[in-house]
Amino acid sequence: MxxxxxxxxxxxxxxxxxxxxxxxxxxxxxxxxxxxxxxxxxxxxxxxxxxxxxxxxxxxxxxxxxRVTKPYKLVSREFHPEDTVVEVGGVRFGGGEVPVIAGPCAVEGRELYLEAAFAAREAGATVLRGGAYKPRSSPYTFQGLGEEGLEILAEARERTGLPVCTEVMDPESVPLVARYADILQVGARNAQNYPLLRALGQIDRPVLLKRGFGTTIEEWLSAAEYILAGGNSQVILCERGIRTFETATRFTLDVAAVPVVRQLTHLPVVVDPSHAAGKRQWVAALARAAVAAGADGLEVEVHPRPDESVSDAAQALSPEAFRQMMDEIAAIAAVLGRRVPLPTAHTRPAAGAPVAPVGD
Amino acid sequence: MxxxxxxxxxxxxxxxxxxxxxxxxxxxxxxxxxxxxxxxxxxxxxxxxxxxxxxxxxxxxxxxxxRVTKPYKLVSREFHPEDTVVEVGGVRFGGGEVPVIAGPCAVEGRELYLEAAFAAREAGATVLRGGAYKPRSSPYTFQGLGEEGLEILAEARERTGLPVCTEVMDPESVPLVARYADILQVGARNAQNYPLLRALGQIDRPVLLKRGFGTTIEEWLSAAEYILAGGNSQVILCERGIRTFETATRFTLDVAAVPVVRQLTHLPVVVDPSHAAGKRQWVAALARAAVAAGADGLEVEVHPRPDESVSDAAQALSPEAFRQMMDEIAAIAAVLGRRVPLPTAHTRPAAGAPVAPVGD
Amino acid sequence: MxxxxxxxxxxxxxxxxxxxxxxxxxxxxxxxxxxxxxxxxxxxxxxxxxxxxxxxxxxxxxxxxxRVTKPYKLVSREFHPEDTVVEVGGVRFGGGEVPVIAGPCAVEGRELYLEAAFAAREAGATVLRGGAYKPRSSPYTFQGLGEEGLEILAEARERTGLPVCTEVMDPESVPLVARYADILQVGARNAQNYPLLRALGQIDRPVLLKRGFGTTIEEWLSAAEYILAGGNSQVILCERGIRTFETATRFTLDVAAVPVVRQLTHLPVVVDPSHAAGKRQWVAALARAAVAAGADGLEVEVHPRPDESVSDAAQALSPEAFRQMMDEIAAIAAVLGRRVPLPTAHTRPAAGAPVAPVGD
Amino acid sequence: MxxxxxxxxxxxxxxxxxxxxxxxxxxxxxxxxxxxxxxxxxxxxxxxxxxxxxxxxxxxxxxxxxRVTKPYKLVSREFHPEDTVVEVGGVRFGGGEVPVIAGPCAVEGRELYLEAAFAAREAGATVLRGGAYKPRSSPYTFQGLGEEGLEILAEARERTGLPVCTEVMDPESVPLVARYADILQVGARNAQNYPLLRALGQIDRPVLLKRGFGTTIEEWLSAAEYILAGGNSQVILCERGIRTFETATRFTLDVAAVPVVRQLTHLPVVVDPSHAAGKRQWVAALARAAVAAGADGLEVEVHPRPDESVSDAAQALSPEAFRQMMDEIAAIAAVLGRRVPLPTAHTRPAAGAPVAPVGD
The missing domain is CATH 3.30.70.1140 (Phospho-2-dehydro-3-deoxyheptonate aldolase; domain 1)
Incomplete structure (x- = not known):
């Protein structure tokens, strides 16, 4: 100092x-x-x-x-110069690959979710997403199916062979969610929920840590430090837009956070273009920008019939639009010498459930 | 719509x-x-x-x-036109009085906290504050004394006769903290921690809900709606500064939130000038501005010897500076036909502990 | 309404x-x-x-x-559905090409500028940039060479065959700068300088209008409306980063502004990754992101020996780094079916000066 | 460094x-x-x-x-420890008094302006305001009466005996505006218009320099440095709200800028609560907050019949509301040992015009 x-x-x-x-x-x-x-x-x-x-x-x-030194240590590249690769069910975040996590915002029901999961996989997603617990700004909107949603996610994993990523909102629920999910997601509103971060430091399961929309890069990395300091180094960072004065988009995607974070830390960093855009017509452009900036993956909202979605319908891509986005980002990743992995027979869920015949 | x-x-x-x-x-x-x-x-x-x-x-x-309608209902003034008065231990937030909550940022130890508590009361504070659980952006800084801190708070309450306000960080801890505290505080980083807000909706104890530093006024009121929707209508709102591009102060105090919120809702709104300023030399000016704008109270950091504080030392007032601030805000409150209440023999802790002889 | x-x-x-x-x-x-x-x-x-x-x-x-209607009309895509192409010296902004404007932040001297101009052209720039008048936040820093700088720019144009883009800071100087420059640039600090915008509406010369760092997209387009309303429809919009709470980068590049603006208006939109990044190590990533998001061009700071630059040295690319960036963005543009044009014998300055032998 | x-x-x-x-x-x-x-x-x-x-x-x-040193020198309190008092027509900004500048946003016509001027004076304003040149974000809205507006201002000064403050938008107009106005105002959109600031450094007339809504305090003081470096040290700073993510108010009043700026510089700092609030019902609360925070004056929009105003009607106070605000701020100023001066027979315009019988 x-x-x-x-x-x-x-x-x-x-x-x-x-x-x-x-x-x-x-x-x-x-x-x-x-x-x-x-x-x-x-x-x-x-x-x-x-x-x-x-x-x-x-x-x-x-x-x-x-201050001359940084407030974090274990997450810093100075402490750990090589890229950390977080592997989940054969999918690698951080090793030059650019996997895509996709699916509906929320798990709304069994039939619909399975349809979405197969559509996402067919278009090239290698991890499924879907919220069973939804942090909603109004208490009167859909709050998620809870454990029933987790069960649907588990079934989708079995049937598609893809690992699943889902949100956990409080420390008490960590063991339950960890029983079902391959990646535990911390949402933007919990980005500095330290009891939750501490609980996630105690488990042996990858964590996808979203940046808070009012959180600086330094605070975001300090939040990751809580998880690593607890003993869990499988952290994937996720930029999803910050709060600014601009209201045309839902949030302002801080695309520069990608190269900045890759310089400061060894952890992989992915981008969620859906929440940043807030409208589906801009999602693909942000997805391309993120991959071009060097993102180690994407998390994208896809819905079989976006207009019928009960949560964040405006920002969900249709399977067709998602497929076109996948083609574009695969070509852009190639320009940077990177590869968007596709789902294969080798994709296996991490949490151990037996894989059902694909395409069932 | x-x-x-x-x-x-x-x-x-x-x-x-x-x-x-x-x-x-x-x-x-x-x-x-x-x-x-x-x-x-x-x-x-x-x-x-x-x-x-x-x-x-x-x-x-x-x-x-x-959207034409607001996302919240129970907290809106249209639904409930009269001011809500939250009473705690004889202290009234919202009924034209301007009580001041004061004390150190964190409970650092018994002796020191008791000294601080008496100093705060002597200078005119009617509620004590102090964190037993501290949300800190770095895992390597002081995280609070936990239950030991709660016990010190309870002792301070008994000996000073003042109710205490302290932070709760996760739903699981709500019953424990509620056993000791008269007001449960939700910090800015948990302003949209919905499981916590839901848990606080289930108890019969006042909640001081800080605005998140990346949270709009509408989202803040929607967060309060979670608590009221659960059945607890004793909510005190607290503006404490938002994130902007200006770095001279720690946060930018949104003083206009006071009249805006008082128009939109019936709930009392207090202001925390300490976290907004980040430096003690500007705290009194912000406190005066808040009262002049119509705040229903203040929450201020006071420390017997600020330089020795282990947490947020830079923004704590000395007892002398706090006393001067109290004189100024009392005079300003009077201009608006309001009153800064002083601690009296009638001040009684709400949570029922017997009151020890004052000045012991 | x-x-x-x-x-x-x-x-x-x-x-x-x-x-x-x-x-x-x-x-x-x-x-x-x-x-x-x-x-x-x-x-x-x-x-x-x-x-x-x-x-x-x-x-x-x-x-x-x-309000139901937008505050601007002539710049809106509803009024003019087809893309406007702004052509300058054979270089086309807006017609599916992605030309790059490059050069030093400021014209510091004749020798150095010519060296920079040839280096930029050799690496693929099709328009030169360089400030003769510099808006600097401190009155004690280098303010530009003024008319001497304009003469150096004119000489560089003659010798390289590339058109030049330079800033104009007040309405009175518009005729003078227009005598030398092919594109007149309005800087971020003058983004709502209406007398200047009105003066630029009166001339027949392309204008590159930077977005103010505190300006919404709607205000930016309204500023362009001033120029079109005056009769000049050759406007190129330029996103260059906005002010947010994040301080890791100099500004936060609002990369989403590219697809948003392309939907709202028919005018071409380019991106300046240099001022947004503020540090050269992040410029190429932002340039790639901008092209991937659909930008109609770039404006980049390049300096023969960045460390010796007297203005914004930290964000200038070396010619080598610039060349690598050009290769990457050309490949990304191709993914989108677009083309980064290269300087050719056909590149001719617009303002009519005779072209000197190239490579002199 | x-x-x-x-x-x-x-x-x-x-x-x-x-x-x-x-x-x-x-x-x-x-x-x-x-x-x-x-x-x-x-x-x-x-x-x-x-x-x-x-x-x-x-x-x-x-x-x-x-950087260890500040980018400005002449405006810093280290360089000039005593408060600078800017005196205009007997009104003193910066010497412990809290004068109020009031009047309509724009000069809309002679009759109306004179009515407004007398109403403002009667309620306690000691300087008149009114725009003859209006920076409007849309080219299709009222842009001001120009020189005719200046003449109306001059007449109002003669008849009320109060000095006038009006905006100048480009360097070329400085001499013209200085012929009529006692204080030349630089608007938020021109806060970093350096040619204009340099021109204002050359004149011997007070300048009211608004903070840009995207401008840091450091940049604002650096802009003032341009004026002082040119030789004119009669600068009044004016905080008027900054751009943040909050949309309930038009801008976010940075009330903390008042004590911060008073610590950093010797120049007086006033506050414009009208543009910050954007709605008249919140103007008085912000005015009170500003005076309580230590502001050296206010600039407030007052209109005889706010609903008929052609510019910013929503934020103009009626004469009655303004009078009540004046009473409140006078009482608050007294708490701080300061005084809101009232217009007297001794109030004389600075620019030398003979004063007509008041109340004519």
Whole structure:
């Protein structure tokens, strides 16, 4: 950490700051410039530094403190230079492949979900998505089928041979959801739900961690650090748009987060173009942009008959539109020397259920 | 809901939209303007309307859909025109009084917390605050004392006679925290944690609901609706700053949210100037602004020796600075015909613990 | 326009609103729903509607007014369904080609600029960029060479055969800059400088209109409307990042603006990935994303020796990095059935100067 | 400036950075921490520092550069510790008084404007406002009366004895507007129009500089620096709301900017609650908040019959509502030991026109 003294800070103030830093157990490196004196803080752990910095922010002689180190460690590329590959049922996130997670926003019913799952697989999806628990801003809208939804997901996995990804909303439900799902998803509204993140650090199952729409990249990576610090390093990051003043789209896709995050961390980063766009006519453009920017995968909403969807209908692609998007992103991935994997006989659900005859 | 057809939408498209609306069980009111045709949707409940609107957003003949009704009902002033007064231990939020909740960010230890509690009361606070569970963006910083912290809070309540307000972070902990606290606080990062909000709807204890820093006013009120819909109408709203591009302050206090929310809802709204400012030298100015804008109370961080605080030291007021702030806001409240209540012998904790001799 | 009456508005209030609308010369279409009454306003021009709407916003019986028509007309795709192609010196923006404008941020000197211009052309740029007048946030940083810079740009055009694009900052300078430049650029800070936009409506020369970093898409298109309303329809829109809470990049590239704008307007839209990224290591990823999203071109900062640049050095690509970026975007454009044009003998500056032997 | 080297930067990289810094004419102070090496840059002027920093941002061994000094000098409180008082026609901004500028958004006609001016004065305004040139986002809305509007303003000044404040939109018009106006206003959309700011640096007349709605406090103060650097130090800053994701209000009033700016600079800072609120029912609350936060004045839209206003009708106060607001803010100012001045016989326009009998 660096402490910039106020221009005109007195010698007493400088000495007082130095003394506090030393008393807190850190080394000091003093640098007197023409305009201001700078106190470099050497050593110490992250927590003590944070507390020291905050306490000195209010000191009358201090102009400001500037953190030099990042607030996270295990997720940083400096700590772990090689790309982490998260493998789930034969699908690899982070190793140069660009798998696509697809399916309806919510699991609305058995028949419909199975139809959607087969349509998604046929168009090239290698992981299925679908919410059994839905965080909805109004208490009066559809909140998900709960465990019944999880059972439908499990059946879809058995019959399609594809692993499934679904949201978990509170720590208590983690064991239940983990019994059914291959990837546990943390939604944007829970991006800083620390009890939930801690619970996910205790399990041995991949986690897809969405960025909160009001969350900085640094906070997002710090949230991932909670999971890794708990012992679970199978984390897939997911950019899904942030809140800005622009209202034409539902959120503003921060496509630059893809190269930024790939530089800062070794974890794979995928993009959800559906929630960012909010309208289906812009989803494919955002999906292409994400892959072109280097995303390690996509999560896309697909519905057999989008107009009949009970949740987020406006942003779901039809199977036809999804297929065309898949063709485009496969070609773009190839430009970058990457590959969009297709579902094969080798695709196997991770959570161990026997695979039913495909195309049943 | 209103459906605006595209300029140039065909008669077939208009007929198709009308048919869908009717099939969904709504009435239709067609209005043909010079530039565009508008389909008014009549009747129906909120959930069906939401689903219908989303599904029609993708229709080729539709330019856009516009919701006319609000997504919340029980929290709206139209539904309940009179101000709701939330009373806790003799302190009233919402009835023209402007009580102040004060104390350290976190409960760091018994001695220190009791010292802080008495200092806060002496300066005029009528409710104590202090976190036993702290949502921190880094897993390596102080996370709170947990139940030990709750016990310290309970002791502080007994000895000062002031009710206490503390944060709860997950649904499972609600019963435990409710055993100790007079007001259960939902932090900004959990502002859309729906399982938690649902759990708080089940209890008979006031809830202080902070606005998420990426959350619109409409979403914030919808989050409150979850609690009221569950049966608990003792909700105090708390504005604490939103995320914007400005970095001089930690967050941008949306002071206009105070009059806006007071118009939209009957629930009391208080302001937390400490987290918005992020630096103690600006806290009093924001506190004064909040009271002048009509806030029904404040929540302020006060620490006996701010520089020694382990959490958010930079934004904590010293007892002296807090006292001066209290004098200023009392005078400003008076301008608006309101009153900042002071702690008295009549102040009694709500949760029933016997009150110890004050000043012990 | 639609006027939504308050729930509980009285018959007198409704009658009063209807009377005002009619008195202002509009037709009325009344629709009484279960929850609220809606007054549809029929006919009238944009200006009167705007004034009526604003005046009714304050009416005690009115909940809110909602505009149905867009604030712009000439730039809208409804008014002009076919893509507008802006041609400059043989380079076409908007007709399925993806030309790249490249060069240093500022014209720093003759030798350096010519070196940069040839390097940019060699790597595939078909238009040159370079600022003679620089809007800088500090008055103490380099402000551009002024007319001397324009002369260097003209010489570069003659010698490379490529048209040039440069910024104009005030209406008075428009004739001077138009004498030298093939495309006049409006910077983000002048995106709503209406006297400047009006002056650009009077000339017969293409304008590249950057989006302001605090400007919505609707305001951006309305700014373009000023130029078209003046008689100049050769407008190229340029997305260059908006202000958000994220600070990892200099601005947040709103890549979704590309498909949104292409749907709303017939004007070509290009992307400036350099200012959005702010750091050169992320420029190519954003350039690829922009082309993949459907951008009609790019504007990129290239410098022979980026580290020596006096302006925005951190975001300038070296010629080598630029060449690699060009290869990637050419391949991505091909995926979309589009083509990145290369400089050829046929490339001719638009403003009529004789072309010097290439490769001199 | 401080250069933070990458963790793991080689000795060659460190030596190369040091050499570049020295070659650019700066001194070097090297500090080797446990995690990273820091290069302190000593001496030099702002422009060279900015260029050096930007050029090193791209260096492979550099993690990031951090500016220690501010980009502005003349406006900083460090350079000029005492409050600057801007006096205009006997009205003082910045010396503990809280004058109020009031009047209609635009000058719509002579009769109406004079009526508004007398009403504003009667309610306590000490400066008149009114736009003769209006920056409107649509070219089809009322753009102001131009010079005719200026003449009306001059007449209003003569007859009321109050100085007038009006907007100037381009450098060419500065002399004309300065002939009529006592305070020249720079609107939010021109907050970074540097040719205009430079032109205003050349005149001897107070300037009211609005903050751009996408502009940081640092950029706003840097814009003021342009005016002071030109030789004109009579600058009044005006906060008027910034762009955020919240849409309930037209903009989000950054009330914290008041104490922040008063700490950073010696210039007076006033607040425009009308544009921030966008709806008249919230204007008084924001005005009270601004004065409570320490604002040195207000600029408020008042219209004799708000519903008939052709520009921004929704946010204009009636004279009655304005009078009530004046009473409230006077009482709040008194709490802070400040005074809202009232118009008196001594109020005299600054620009020298003879004062007509008041109440004529």
């Amino acid at each position: 660096i402490i910039v003294m106020r221009k005109g800070a007195t010698e007493e103030e400088i000495a007082d700051v130095v003394e506090r830093v030393e008393r807190a157990g850190f080394g000091v490196h003093l640098s007197r410039g023409e305009e201001s004196t700078i106190v470099g803080v050497i050593g110490g752990d992250r927590a003590s530094l944070e507390a020291l910095g905050s306490s000195l922010e209010g000191h009358p002689g201090v102009a400001r403190t500037m | 209103i459906i605006v057809m595209r300029k140039g939408a065909t008669e077939e498209e208009i007929a198709d939209v009308v048919e869908r609306v009717e099939r969904a069980g709504f009435g239709v009111h067609l209005s043909r303007g010079e530039e565009s045709t508008i389909v008014g949707v009549i009747g129906g409940d909120r959930a069906s309307l939401e689903a219908l609107g989303s599904s029609l957003e993708g229709h080729p003949g539709v330019a856009r859909t516009m | 639609i006027i939504v009456m308050r729930k509980g508005a009285t018959e007198e209030e409704i009658a009063d609103v209807v009377e005002r609308v009619e008195r202002a010369g509009f037709g009325v279409h009344l629709s009484r729903g279960e929850e609220s009454t809606i007054v549809g306003v029929i006919g009238g021009d944009r200006a009167s509607l705007e004034a009526l709407g604003s005046s009714l916003e304050g009416h005690p019986g009115v909940a809110r007014t909602m | 401080i250069i933070v080297m990458r963790k793991g930067a080689t000795e060659e990289e460190i030596a190369d950075v040091v050499e570049r810094v020295e070659r650019a004419g700066f001194g070097v102070h090297l500090s080797r921490g446990e995690e990273s090496t820091i290069v302190g840059v000593i001496g030099g002027d702002r422009a060279s520092l900015e260029a050096l920093g930007s050029s090193l941002e791209g260096h492979p061994g550099v993690a990031r550069t951090m």
